[in-house]
Amino acid sequence: MIDLVYSDDVTRARADGAPIVALESTIITHGMPYPQNVEVAAQVEADIRAENAVPATIAVLDGRLHIGLNPDQLQNLGQAKGVAKLSRADLAACLATGGTGATTVAATMIAAHLAGIEVFATGGIGGVHKGAETTFDISADLQELAQTPVTVVAAGAKAILDVPKTLEVLETLGVPVIAFGQDSFPAFWSARSPHPAPLRMDDPADIARAHRTRRALGLPGGQLIGNPVPVSDQIAAEELTPIIARAQADADSHGITGKAVTPYLLQRIFELTEGRSLVANIALVRNNARLAARIAQALSENKT
DSSP states (O other), X not given: OOOEEEOHHHHHHHHHTOOEEEEXXXXXXXXXXXXXXXXXXXXXXXXXXXXXXXXXXXXEETTEEEESOOHHHHHHHHHOSSOEEEOTTTHHHHHHTTOOEEEOHHHHXXXXXXXXXXXXXXXXXXOBOTTHHHHOOBOHHHHHHHHSOOEEEESSBOTTSOHHHHHHHHHHTTOOEEEESSSBOOBTTBSOOSSBOSEEEOOHHHHHHHHHHXXXXXXXXXXXXXXXXXXXXXXXXXXXXXXXXXXXXXXXXXXXXXXXXXXXXXXXXXXXXXXXXHHHHHHHHHHHHHHHHHHHHHHHHOOO
């Protein structure tokens, strides 16, 4: 039995039946430098509270799985060095060896489900990497969405990925992909993409009902909600596409492969956009947190 450590806020929310939104911790440890990482994490939590829900940032600290972090823990995690990046494959090992790790989408979904939290807000999910037909580089996030019953709010898949193949895999795995308020699947830093979304919903209450209905049908897995970045903060797809292509070409020319590809590309795109990609990233995470809180609120009002 895993001993979950709940923050005081999450403990009260569970006792009161209040809506809770899970948050990953890799944005703190691997997403941006200190102190900006802690400032953004605190702002995202504040956005959730402003929508009358309770945030639960998830991380492994000294071998214990924390569901919700207090401000001191956020600060310490934001300054920690050598923090492991945890997915499904390494979550148990980190807990068993007393390690400290930040949870990715997959690991956060697992922890949220253990804690009875039904909604999770992130930036963008992982997916099928370009060239996966030879590398087989496919994120564990997709399988997690197929088996763990958590509704995940994201601004689509990360734009550096092969989005059409990611959507195909999600369809094969039976994961509902729902665009919020538009017909196209959002493209992370860009509000729209050329790819039509399989489903569209315009009301958080409908998303909550779809979540409940899947459980009633006995269907495994969660839902992916594609929430577009606010247009005022986006980088339009026509501007971004050649920038991503240039960053990918630079990675290829430097022989960047494997797990090093994603951080290299994100840093290179940050440089090529003169920091605008980070501004958009912060805006989309906050926007996703607000929508997730509204979905959690609707779920709390419809327990059956």
